[in-house]
Each structure stands twice: as structure tokens, then as C-alpha cells.
Amino acid sequence: MINPFRNRIVVDPWRPSGTDVAEIHSNAFGLCSRALNTVRKEGRTTSVLLYGETGSGKTHVLNRLQHYTLTLPNLCVFGSVRLHTSPNRLWRHLRTSFVESLARPGKNRRTQLELVFMRRLYLLCKKTTISFEELTDLTETIRTESHLSPNLCQALQHLIHHRHCPDVQAWLKGHSLPESSYSKLQIRPPDETDDSEDLAREMVLELCRLAGPTIPVVLSFDQIEALQRYPKDIDGLFRFGQAIRTLHDETSNLLLVTCIQTSFLGELRKAVAFPDFDAMSCHVLTLGTLKLDQALKVISSRIDAISDKGFDKNLLFQNLAKDLSVFVGEAERTCRAILSRCADIFDNLSDPAPGHGLPDSEPPLSTFLQNEMDAREESAFSRIGLDEMDDILSNVLPSLINILDERCREKDRRYPDVDMVIACPDAEIGISLCNHQNMSSLAGKLRRLVQNFSPEKGKRLVLLRHPQFRISPSAKKVNQYLRRLNDRRVRLITPSLEALAALDALRSLLSDARSGDLTHQGNPIHEKTVREWFKSLKASSAKAFLDDVLSESDPMSPEDQEILQRILYLMEKERVIALTEAARRMHIETSRLEQFVKNHLREIGYLEGPPAVLFDVVP
Amino acid sequence: MVEKVDFFEFINLLLDIMDMPLTPSDDLSRPKALPETLPETLPETLTVVKKMIERALKPLTADEIHQDIPGLYQLKKQDLVRLLQREAGFGTLHRWSAGPGSRKERFWHQDETAYFQDRILSALSRQMLTKIDLLENVKKDAAPCSKTRLTRIVNTTLAALIKEKTLFDIPPWGSYKKSRYAVHPPDLKLYLDKTRKEFDRVCQKLKKAGIGPEHVFAAFQNMLSLSRTAASPSGVDSRKDLQPTLPEPDVSETVLNRIVQTMLKIVPSAAKQAPVWLPDLRNALDLSKDTFDRAVLILAKQGKVFLNKHAHPAQMTNTEKETMIADSQGNYYVVVVLREGNRG
Numbered sequence: 001m002i003n004p005f006r007n008r009i010v011v012d013p014w015r016p017s018g019t020d021v022a023e024i025h026s027n028a029f030g031l032c033s034r035a036l037n038t039v040r041k042e043g044r045t046t047s048v049l050l051y052g053e054t055g056s057g058k059t060h061v062l063n064r065l066q067h068y069t070l071t072l073p074n075l076c077v078f079g080s081v082r083l084h085t086s087p088n089r090l091w092r093h094l095r096t097s098f099v100e101s102l103a104r105p106g107k108n109r110r111t112q113l114e115l116v117f118m119r120r121l122y123l124l125c126k127k128t129t130i131s132f133e134e135l136t137d138l139t140e141t142i143r144t145e146s147h148l149s150p151n152l153c154q155a156l157q158h159l160i161h162h163r164h165c166p167d168v169q170a171w172l173k174g175h176s177l178p179e180s181s182y183s184k185l186q187i188r189p190p191d192e193t194d195d196s197e198d199l200a201r202e203m204v205l206e207l208c209r210l211a212g213p214t215i216p217v218v219l220s221f222d223q224i225e226a227l228q229r230y231p232k233d234i235d236g237l238f239r240f241g242q243a244i245r246t247l248h249d250e251t252s253n254l255l256l257v258t259c260i261q262t263s264f265l266g267e268l269r270k271a272v273a274f275p276d277f278d279a280m281s282c283h284v285l286t287l288g289t290l291k292l293d294q295a296l297k298v299i300s301s302r303i304d305a306i307s308d309k310g311f312d313k314n315l316l317f318q319n320l321a322k323d324l325s326v327f328v329g330e331a332e333r334t335c336r337a338i339l340s341r342c343a344d345i346f347d348n349l350s351d352p353a354p355g356h357g358l359p360d361s362e363p364p365l366s367t368f369l370q371n372e373m374d375a376r377e378e379s380a381f382s383r384i385g386l387d388e389m390d391d392i393l394s395n396v397l398p399s400l401i402n403i404l405d406e407r408c409r410e411k412d413r414r415y416p417d418v419d420m421v422i423a424c425p426d427a428e429i430g431i432s433l434c435n436h437q438n439m440s441s442l443a444g445k446l447r448r449l450v451q452n453f454s455p456e457k458g459k460r461l462v463l464l465r466h467p468q469f470r471i472s473p474s475a476k477k478v479n480q481y482l483r484r485l486n487d488r489r490v491r492l493i494t495p496s497l498e499a500l501a502a503l504d505a506l507r508s509l510l511s512d513a514r515s516g517d518l519t520h521q522g523n524p525i526h527e528k529t530v531r532e533w534f535k536s537l538k539a540s541s542a543k544a545f546l547d548d549v550l551s552e553s554d555p556m557s558p559e560d561q562e563i564l565q566r567i568l569y570l571m572e573k574e575r576v577i578a579l580t581e582a583a584r585r586m587h588i589e590t591s592r593l594e595q596f597v598k599n600h601l602r603e604i605g606y607l608e609g610p611p612a613v614l615f616d617v618v619p
Numbered sequence: 620m621v622e623k624v625d626f627f628e629f630i631n632l633l634l635d636i637m638d639m640p641l642t643p644s645d646d647l648s649r650p651k652a653l654p655e656t657l658p659e660t661l662p663e664t665l666t667v668v669k670k671m672i673e674r675a676l677k678p679l680t681a682d683e684i685h686q687d688i689p690g691l692y693q694l695k696k697q698d699l700v701r702l703l704q705r706e707a708g709f710g711t712l713h714r715w716s717a718g719p720g721s722r723k724e725r726f727w728h729q730d731e732t733a734y735f736q737d738r739i740l741s742a743l744s745r746q747m748l749t750k751i752d753l754l755e756n757v758k759k760d761a762a763p764c765s766k767t768r769l770t771r772i773v774n775t776t777l778a779a780l781i782k783e784k785t786l787f788d789i790p791p792w793g794s795y796k797k798s799r800y801a802v803h804p805p806d807l808k809l810y811l812d813k814t815r816k817e818f819d820r821v822c823q824k825l826k827k828a829g830i831g832p833e834h835v836f837a838a839f840q841n842m843l844s845l846s847r848t849a850a851s852p853s854g855v856d857s858r859k860d861l862q863p864t865l866p867e868p869d870v871s872e873t874v875l876n877r878i879v880q881t882m883l884k885i886v887p888s889a890a891k892q893a894p895v896w897l898p899d900l901r902n903a904l905d906l907s908k909d910t911f912d913r914a915v916l917i918l919a920k921q922g923k924v925f926l927n928k929h930a931h932p933a934q935m936t937n938t939e940k941e942t943m944i945a946d947s948q949g950n951y952y953v954v955v956v957l958r959e960g961n962r963g
Contacts, residue, residue, distance in 0.1 A: 027892065027959065051894050051954070054930045262927035263953045265896055284893035286956040288925045332925070516930045526931040 001311070001350065004302045005343035011517070013062035013080045013220060014104065019301040020064060024294050024335070028061045031285050032218075032257060033068060036076070039216040039255050045248050047256040047280055051265060052287030054516025054524045055336025058259035061287070062220045065257070069218060070107060075119050077102070077112050077217040084226040084511035086394035086410075087236035088419070090243055091200035092174055093391060098204055098219070099172040113172075116211050117142075117156050123214065135160065146209040149202075151187045156210075158185060174200055175387040178437040192444040195416060201246065208251045219247070220257040225264055226511035229395075229410060230402040231528075234271035241276030248279035261516050262286060289332035295324050298335060299342050320345060340522030368520050369509070369533045376505035381497065384504050389466045390419070390433045392500065396507040397431065398422060400546055403531045417448050418461070429550065430461040434492075439475045446481035455488045462549055463492040466500075467603070470568050479565065483558045491555040495545045496602055502542035506534065563588070563596055567604060571616040579612035664692040665702065669712070669728075677762040678715040678725035718763040727762070733880075734762065735772045740785070740802070740877070744905035747789055747801035750777070783871040802907060870914040874906065878914055879923065882957060894927065894954035898942035912944045915955055926952040 022029075028050055035046050052058045062080065069076040079101035085093035102113035110118070121130065124138050135157065143153045155168045167181045174196065182189045190199055211217050221244075227236030247254055258280055260268060269277065290298065299320050303313045320342050327333065327341055363371065384392070398410035401422050408424040418430040432449060436442035453461050463485070465471075471478055482492060495503070512518035513527040537543060556564070566586055570577065579597075583590040597606045597614060605615035671687055672679060681700045688694070694702070703726050706712040715725040727734075735757060742748060742756040754773055758764070764772075777800060780786040789799040792809050818839065822832040878900070882889045885903050889895050901911055918924045929935060929943065932951040943951040 051927070053927045056927075261930060262894055263929040263931075265894060265954060266898070269896075281893075284888050284891070286892050286894040286925075286927065286954065288956065288958075289927075524930045526934055528931075528934060 003343050003346050005339045010059040010063050013066040019305050021297045028285050032065050036255050043213050045251045045254040047282045049281040049284045050259045051262045053334050055334040056287040057335050075215050079219045081221050082223045087239045089394045090239050091197045095200040095203050096173045176436045216253050218255045222259050223515040224260050225514040229398045237271035241272030245276040245279040292328045295328050295338045377501045380504035381501040392504045396503050415452050417445050427458050432463050434463050434465045443477035450481050450484050461490045467494045486555050499541040499545040576615045667692045673728050678727035680723040680725050716768045719765050736776050741905050744802050747799040749797045749799050785871040785873050874914050889957050894956050924955050927954045929953045
């Protein structure tokens, strides 16, 4: 039987409502619902700051609030943001998370964004059906009333008609789109000179304005602690405070709910400016620990949910209640600690180990971390999209490099085209993320890098691009600028998909550890433990990638670079091709091509012959 | 004589007034004479008065309040006095005795006795003082108070707090000829120093007669136990060794209440379960670490507050740990939260 107490961490507010004891944290939930009422009735943005120990149920309160918004008679939007991002990309992360939340189903299985737009349309025309011409006119009215951009209105009309939905979603999230998609959507691409953070902030505010005065928007922020790239880092928290104040001051329909660990209060207050803290904490509440009677209600609800009819639920309850009366006692415990205790007892009762008291049902810490890492890596491998690489790398690279050498820290960047600058004792490494699908944008970025970057002693520049974003030989400008950067010892690195999955897994492990959501045997694992564990790893794809980024090795020669680009392009078209045929098409000697391919087995698949065959590496 | 006007205070008052809702009664329809019985119908005036009192740096007489009330909210002086007295009866304001050289009672947002009690505890937590020094210390930079009144408050407060063991009477010793007051019990070593020297001298003398110190000590102990049954004013158990251990003083209700009141003072939203960072509360209170820690744990045990612990105490530095509260199970508490319905 599945242990009913094992699934004890509510990872995000979107989880289906399972066993819930309404009495627990009813004050926190009541405060949020009253604040939501204030937003609706008074037409002003307000905020709630929820404190609590790790495992006290902060995310659970958000989960309850999310379900509550679905039960309200009037439309209410719910958005959630887990802040496992880089301070430099805070608004972009907020934009992506908000759009992802809006794409989730609200009432009637329609997405929240569709519902908001349809509600606005309905309020204008009071009809349940409208013609195409009317839709255009009404959209124009909404645009004027709410100061929306023509691009957003265009995107909304596509959504209503269910046209080009993936592209519209990608555009709303701020992802790079190829030129063809922009023309298909009839949306103007962003200017090269526009700051991506400014664009993201404007989009978030626009989406809030779209909801208008009658539809309140709950925006919840969880895992604030993950904004710390390394111990005592306050930059992310400071910027988060500023972002909250912007949202507070420039909107009139938001309920901003922020959750943090109580032990983080000291650091939060040091990092966040006073006015920003005020904007974040219009209402403040601390979640308490559970008393014995509440603990018993929690376990009772879990036991009730056991579907096995032959199972003696009463006996289990009595066993647990007896133990909890001592365990909870005067000290009181968090919900997570109680469930963890019950899970261990349940395992012991199901499979009693002779001579032991409570079983050590979880493996040793290092094995536990490795298992977690493997599971998260596997999940990331199939889940992460092409456009997520920027967010993953921006968040995790500074942390991981700092783990390998504590003296290496991210510093303020001077040029917008260099996305990260890592200052190490021997060198300053600039990292530019080049995941543009739009070749004109990529060429623009590379051109500016050519103009602004000159090789200096102790300064290096690395370009990173997703392995599945290939550069066609016909992208002449791009190739031309890449060659020029190559001459200046600037390397283009494409991480393997395994490395990306590993980096994403590490990002979530570190974020969970910082936020107290990574527990082993009922106790939270500190970030330092994860850092030390990662440092002790002998080999991993993430470490190999980091070594590649940090190394001072020479970039590939322009000729090799060109061969690689051409062969990748060929493989993308042919998928499988004989070596001789590939050499013929590329006008290159077979032996040279074979040698080249053997040196680049990470990028190109090779099967020895006869006949030798090349194939596209698809994970 | 030209009266000085605090410009900023005036502006602040104006802003407060502008914030207030303009009900019809604020308008021209306001009756010129107030009714004889004192009104339930003067909420705006009362708000203005309360704000003035809240903002005042010292207690104000009814005259002082009356002359600063803006025209729109004015009322007769005797009505104001009655209003103030009524509010003081409700406990929303506090009456203060007349200031030095005056016969007019005053009003303030803090209770007179509690105010001086705080100052007494604060002064004594810094150093032990004689009564005269304590009076001087409490009076310095405090809200004005007549000498007679202040002496009476100090006397009664000292008596009450000594009784409940929040304060301690330190008898004269060495070159100090006067009793002092402190937040900790007297250090008995200071008083036993002479005795110790005498004991050593006796031991030295008897050594020649072949009597070792242990025999002298046993005899002395015997004498002490006899005399202890006769009278032991300090209640010190001296059987164990010559370094007496003091009984742990109980934490008084006054200290517990002070903690709750200080929580509300430094974090007004603490009443609604906002967390109070323990180092901040500790800094605001001037209590010894031991007393503060025990008092907070007692409040938690009584169910008046709850505590949140640090998730990773091992990651705190020793200095950080010192500012938090440890329990016997290795937990370090970082914040204290008032439970619902507890406001001290």
C-alpha cells in the first residue's frame, strides 16, 4: 500500500486539492480572502506577507487560495511565481511564470487569460456571441481603456480564435521567435535596443491592466529564498522588493502574497528597502506550529483517504495518536514534521524491522541527494523546453561556479548583450546567451558584441547556445560575426542536453534547499550540504560543462567551426547519411570528415562501417 | 508674547484633518452650542485630540490641548475636560498628575506609573543605583513630573518589584555605605570575601596544631547549619561549597507584560500575528539574557505566544546564536509571535 503520509511537500499551489483540514491555518487563509475582498471592493492593490517555519504549510495556504479563487462567483485570476531565477532576469521570470499561470484552466476549462479577455468583452457588449468585426472594435476599445499595446491585443485575438496558440504563448512569455512567426502573428518584433527586463515588466503590468478593475488578480510568490545565488547574497532580494513595489504602486487590482521562511526575516529586512518592504507587507501573519488536536486531525484526514477497505484504519490511528501525544507535546511541530514521523511509523508497521525502533526508511544523505538528482534530471530531460535554457543558466551558473570556487561571484554587467559576468580571481568571464531563433536578432547581438568586446588580459567571453538551435550556413551575417568573435578567442559552446537537464535538476535542488523544501528524514537539508555534495562529485555532465565554460582553451578554428555548422545543418535535414555521401555533399575528403566527426561525437552520431554512417544526435 | 508655532506639526495636523471623512455634521450644519450631556457624537474631535496626544512628546494639560484644536473641531474647554476624563476612564488615554509648578492634571498616551516603571527598569538594567541616583536617572530627560510624585512612584515601584523579585535590594558592602538596587540578586562573593580571608587565616593558624583545613571547614559548616536554622534571611544554601549558588529568580508578571507590550510597541502589527525578530525585542528591552530567554519561553509555555525556530541552527554564528533563544532540545528560536487574542 502507498504510504499515505509520504507525499508531504506541496510543491506548488496548482496541485489538485487533496486532503485538507480547513481549520489549520484558517487565520492565514481568512486574511488572504479578506485582502482579496479589499482588492475587489476598494479597487486598490494590497499585499500579504506570510511567514512560517519550513514545512509549516505556506505553499499549502496558497494551494487553498488557488482552489478558493475557482469557487468564487466572480472571476478572479490566480498566478504563482517560484523565484528560482537570477536577479538579472527577475521581471522576465515573473512574466513567464505569470503567462504560464494565465494559460492554466480557470472556470469552464477555459484558460484564465481567455476568461479575462472574454469577461472584458462581455462587459462591453453584454452579449454572449459577437461577430468578427465587433471583436476587432471591442478589442480596440479595451486597448484604449486599459492602455494596452496593439501587439497584445493582436495576440489576444489569435487566442480567442485558437490560432497559432504555441507561438502566441511563446510571444507572451517573451521567448525568441523566428521571423516567420512574427509575420504569421502580425506582431512587431521587439527592437534590438529594448531592454528585455523593461519589456517584461511592461508586459506584466499590461496583463494586470487587461484584467481591469473588476477582476482581481492574486499573484503569489514562493521560494523567495532561492533568489540568493550564494550565502549572504542580497541583490536578488533587493530587486524583488523593488519589483513588488512597482506592482503595488502601478496596479489597482492585485493581491500580492509573498511567502518566506521565518528564519529568513532578518536577511529579508536587511536586503529590502523600507518602502519596498512596506509595499510587500500591508498585512503580515505568521503560520504557527500544530497542536496535538490539529495534528490528529491532519493524520485522520490522511487515514480517511486510504481506499483499501480491509485496512484497519482505527488501529493505525490509535498507534499514531499514541506516538504523537509524546512527539508533539509542548514543543508543537510543523505539519511536515508530523507527517514525516507518521510516514516512518507507517513503514515500520507495514514492514517491521526486528530490533529497531523507528525504521530509517530513507537512504543515507548522499544517496538520497544522488537519487533526487537522478529523478529530477530525468524529469527535466523530458520536460524542459528550448526556451528555458536562458532562465536555467542565469539562475544556476553563478551558484555552481561559486560552489566550485567561493571566490567567483557574479558581478554587475556593463553591456546588456553580456548576460552574466562572473568575476574569478584569475579572470572575468562574460557569458552571452545566444538562444535567438530569429537570425536578425542574433546577428544584431553578435554585431554589438563584436563592436564592444575587445580581448584583454584576464577577460574572456563565452557564447552559449542551445544544442537544438542550429545556425544555418545561409545565415551569412551570423556566421560572419561568429568568425570575427572566434578570431578574438570568443568561444561558442553548446551544452549537451544531458548537461542542461543536470543543471536544471541542480537548480531545483538548490532552490528547494534554500527554501527549506528539501528534506531528508523529516529534517530540512541546508543549501550548504547540497553545495558540498555537488563539490564532492567526481564526474557529472554539469561539471564537465562548467569546466568547459571556465577553461581558457582556444576556440575552434574558423574552418572547423564552419565544418561543424555545415554538418549539423546537413544532419538536421538528412538525419542519417553515409559518411562518403556526406563528404561528397560537403566537398570535403572522407578521411578528414571521419576524423572531424570522431572529435565531435557529442554533437554528431557515428557508426563504424562498412559503410560508416553519420546520424543526428536526438536525445 | 508671540507664541511659537511648530510648522511641521501644524502641517501634519492639517494633513490628518484632510484625511478625515467629511460627514454632514462637519459642515455648516454643526450646532453652535454643544449639548449638555457629553456626546457620543464627537468622533472627529476625539480623533483629532487623540492624534495630538499620541504625537505629543510629553503629557498635555487640557488647556494645551484646547488651544491646539483646529477651529472646525473646537469645543468648550469644560466639555473637552469631560471628554478627556471620560476617555481616560475608558483607558484609551491616561491621566497624569500635575506637572512641576502646576495644579492642572495632564493627559498622555502612556500610563504614568508604567512609564516611570519602564524607566526604572531600564536604568537599573544598565547599572545598580542608590535610590537618590535612581531618582536622578529616571527624572533626566523624562516627561516632567513633580518631585514628590516621582519619589512616591519610585518608592512604590521599588517595593512592588522587589517583592516579586524583578528587582533586588543590594545591601551595602565594602566602601559602599548605602543600599543599591539592581535587576540581579547581590553577588554573595563580595560579601563573603572578608570571611574567606578570615577562614584562610584561621586555617593557617591551626595548621601548626596539626588541624587541616577540611576539619576547620567541617566545624564551620556545623556551626553554620546550626545558625541557619535560627535565621537565614537570604535563604542561601551554603552546605555545598563556599561558592553559593543562588536560587533561580522567578520571572515576574511585570517582565512578562513588559515583553508583550514591547512586542506591540516595536511591531504594532504583532497584535495580528506579525512576527517579532527576537534580537530586536531583546535590544528593545534591556533585560539580562537569562531573564529575557526564560521570560519568552514562559510566555510560550503559557500559550500567550508561539515561537518559530531556525531551520538550520548549525549555520548560525555563535554571535547570532547568542541573540536568539535556545531550548533544551537544541532548537534556536528566531521569532516570537503573539497568539490570537493575546495583547498583554
